[in-house]
Amino acid sequence: MVNYSLKVDVDTHDGMRDGVPRLLDAFGRFGVKATFFLAFGPDNSGKAIWNLFRRKGFLKKMLRTGAPKLYGWRTALSGTLLPARLIAAKFPDLVKRISHEGHEVGVHAWDHRLWQDHLDRLARAQIEEQFARAFECFEKTLGRRPGAVAAPAWYATATSLQVQDGLGLQYASDIRGGEFGYPELDGYRSTTLQLPTTQPCLEELLTLGRKDLDACAEEVLATPPDAPFAVIPLHAEVEGGVFEPFLEKLLRGITARGGRVQTLKEEAAGILRAAEPPPRIQVGARPISGRAGRVIMAVPRS
Numbered sequence: 001m002v003n004y005s006l007k008v009d010v011d012t013h014d015g016m017r018d019g020v021p022r023l024l025d026a027f028g029r030f031g032v033k034a035t036f037f038l039a040f041g042p043d044n045s046g047k048a049i050w051n052l053f054r055r056k057g058f059l060k061k062m063l064r065t066g067a068p069k070l071y072g073w074r075t076a077l078s079g080t081l082l083p084a085r086l087i088a089a090k091f092p093d094l095v096k097r098i099s100h101e102g103h104e105v106g107v108h109a110w111d112h113r114l115w116q117d118h119l120d121r122l123a124r125a126q127i128e129e130q131f132a133r134a135f136e137c138f139e140k141t142l143g144r145r146p147g148a149v150a151a152p153a154w155y156a157t158a159t160s161l162q163v164q165d166g167l168g169l170q171y172a173s174d175i176r177g178g179e180f181g182y183p184e185l186d187g188y189r190s191t192t193l194q195l196p197t198t199q200p201c202l203e204e205l206l207t208l209g210r211k212d213l214d215a216c217a218e219e220v221l222a223t224p225p226d227a228p229f230a231v232i233p234l235h236a237e238v239e240g241g242v243f244e245p246f247l248e249k250l251l252r253g254i255t256a257r258g259g260r261v262q263t264l265k266e267e268a269a270g271i272l273r274a275a276e277p278p279p280r281i282q283v284g285a286r287p288i289s290g291r292a293g294r295v296i297m298a299v300p301r302s
C-alpha cells in the first residue's frame, strides 16, 4: 500500500480565487487532506508566460497544452500589460478556510516569477526578503509561523537552501525525484529535510503529447513497488480549473488502489521519528522532460 501526498501549488491570483475553493470541495467529497503551498505576493505570471514564448519551440508546446485556456488571458497579461494582482495576500479568508478544513498550509513564494526566472542572480539579502514577506503575510493570517516551504518551479540554489536552513522549518519540498533526505547542492550541505515531488505533473504529460486523461492518471499514480510514499504535484490553476475532472480520476484511482492520503507534514513527522536518520542526498539542477528550464533533483555523487 502506498501513502500518497497531494502537493498543491498556488501560483496565480485566479488559481487562488477560483481554483482553491474547487480543490477544497473535491478534497472534502473524498475526505482527504492535502498540503497547499501558497504564493502570497504579486501575480507576475504574464512575465513567465512571455519568457516561455521567447523560448524556441515552446510556443507550439504551450499551445498544445492549451495554456491560454488553462490560465486565461488576464493571467497571461498579469504583470506585463496589466498590473500584477496579489495572490494569497489578497484572500486571507480563503487561506484560513484551507487551514480550518484540516489541510496543511506552507509557503511557496512571495514573487513566484522573480524566484523562477532570477533566483541565480538574487543576492542573499533579496532571497531573505522573499521569505520574510511571505512569512509575514502567513503569520498575520494564520497566527503562527509556517513549518514548510516549497520552491517555485522546483528550483533552489546553495544560497537559497542556506537561507531556508535558518528558518526553523520542519521540512522543505523543493526537489524532484524519489529520495527524501538532507540535500547537498554545489558543496552546501543543507540541514533541512527535503521531501521530493516524486510523481509527474499533468502539464508535463500533456506537453509530452499525452492525450488520454485516464492514462495520465494511471501514470501519475504509478509508483515503484518499494516506494515509501508518492508525492503528487497539483496546481490550483490546473486541477482546480479546466482539469478538475482529472483530479476526480486521481482521487478515485487512489481509493481503488487502497492508497492512504497523508499531508507532507505527516510524512515528514514519520521520517523524523524513524530509528534510521534520513540519508544525505546529492542534488543538482537538471532538465526534466515536459518542462522548460531545470529543476533540482538527485544526481549521482561526483
Ligand SMILES: [Zn+2]
Binding pocket: 009, 010, 011, 108, 112, 152, 153
Ligand atoms: Zn509554483
